[in-house]
Amino acid sequence: MxxxxxxxxxxxxxxxxxxxxxxxxTARLTGSLGLAAYATAQDGxxxxxxxxxxxxxxxxxxxLSADHPAAxxxxxxxxxxxxxxLGVPDAAAAYHEAVRRGARxxxxxxxxxxxxxxxxxxxxxxxxxxxxxxxxxxxxxxPGFRDTGQRPTGPADSALGLQEVDHLAxxxxxxxxxxxxxxxxxxxxxxxxxAERIAVGxxxxxxxxxxxxxxxxxxxxxxxPDVTRTPGHIDEFLRDHGGAGVQHxxxxxxxxxxxxxxxxxxxxxxxxAPDVYYSLLAERVRPVKYRLEDLxxxxxxxxxxxxGQLYQIFARSTHPRDTFFFxxxxxxxxxxxxSGNISALYRAVELQRSGRRDARTEAAA
Numbered sequence: 156m157x158x159x160x161x162x163x164x165x166x167x168x169x170x171x172x173x174x175x176x177x178x179x180x181t182a183r184l185t186g187s188l189g190l191a192a193y194a195t196a197q198d199g200x201x202x203x204x205x206x207x208x209x210x211x212x213x214x215x216x217x218x219l220s221a222d223h224p225a226a227x228x229x230x231x232x233x234x235x236x237x238x239x240x241l242g243v244p245d246a247a248a249a250y251h252e253a254v255r256r257g258a259r260x261x262x263x264x265x266x267x268x269x270x271x272x273x274x275x276x277x278x279x280x281x282x283x284x285x286x287x288x289x290x291x292x293x294x295x296x297x298p299g300f301r302d303t304g305q306r307p308t309g310p311a312d313s314a315l316g317l318q319e320v321d322h323l324a325x326x327x328x329x330x331x332x333x334x335x336x337x338x339x340x341x342x343x344x345x346x347x348x349x350a351e352r353i354a355v356g357x358x359x360x361x362x363x364x365x366x367x368x369x370x371x372x373x374x375x376x377x378x379x380p381d382v383t384r385t386p387g388h389i390d391e392f393l394r395d396h397g398g399a400g401v402q403h404x405x406x407x408x409x410x411x412x413x414x415x416x417x418x419x420x421x422x423x424x425x426x427x428a429p430d431v432y433y434s435l436l437a438e439r440v441r442p443v444k445y446r447l448e449d450l451x452x453x454x455x456x457x458x459x460x461x462x463g464q465l466y467q468i469f470a471r472s473t474h475p476r477d478t479f480f481f482x483x484x485x486x487x488x489x490x491x492x493x494s495g496n497i498s499a500l501y502r503a504v505e506l507q508r509s510g511r512r513d514a515r516t517e518a519a520a
Contacts, residue, residue: 332378349363405467418483
């Protein structure tokens with residue numbers, strides 16, 4: 156294999172989380188998102204669970220000793236995304252080429268259960284583990300994990316219809332956005348597909364989207380705050396998280412109305428959109444799949460580009476530091492992220508942030 160093709164068609168293999176309470180987080184994610192806890196792993200330093208449905212694969216790891224990397228991560232950030240694992244045909248070649256292009260090495264190529272894995276630093280304290288799967292391995296299999304007997308749902312029997320990870324949103328400190336974009340372009344061969352500066356009132360941020368080549372399966376929305384303006388929720392994330400990190404993770408739904416109704420019935424709370432959003436919606440887009448009444452009832456946002464439409468909604472953060480949340484998204488051909496909905500996200504999170512601040516003020520009074 157030549158080095159020019161190593162990163163041409165990266166896959167999103169799985170997302171790794173470090174958590175302080177494995178049992179609680181496993182119960183929360185299986186209960187709210189309908190994921191199956193299908194495998195476990197444990198040694199003297201940590202214990203883990205693998206959760207999934209369709210093409211979604213998460214690993215949750217709780218440290219059992221202070222010398223495990225998760226312990227330091229949790230002290231700095233609290234629960235959060237620690238590893239965005241990338242599927243490659245040759246993990247050793249990917250590792251060596253990434254390091255040659257400037258990536259900081261974490262762990263050299265090693266084999267286990269027929270897999271080959273190797274890791275490099277990404278942004279902040281988030282790693283990228285290259286995963287080379289053995290021929291014939293089950294799609295949900297992970298090295299070091301043992302099956303529990305539960306089965307992740309397939310396309311025919313997933314009641315919520317959550318299919319895969321659509322993208323991850325990453326906040327970086329002011330002044331680091333361009334360097335982060337350049338790192339993904341130089342080291343992993345990503346393409347810059349979208350860039351915009353968004354101003355909302357006295358606050359502003361810049362966002363740039365990078366996507367892997369080939370099928371474009373790995374997508375990051377990179378965001379930095381404008382520190383010349385009034386601090387907003389991006390600044391607050393960076394402060395409370397302790398630096399760069401994953402702010403939210405978007406799950407693709409086959410039918411977003413069904414997914415929102417189903418997850419809401421399981422206890423997921425979503426950010427609301429103002430009524431005027433739907434009053435003005437017809438001026439910029441006419442939904443082609445759903446009734447406006449259903450979208451408004453469920454606070455689902457709509458946008459479109461020249462390839463089609465997208466529907467999305469953002470869950471309220473349940474993180475103790477309010478530094479991580481989920482998004483649900485359905486694409487009808489659209490490949491962009493829509494400036495209207497990016498602004499709507501910013502406004503919605505600011506409304507939630509203001510509500511928390513008001514509640515604290517009332518409590519203090």
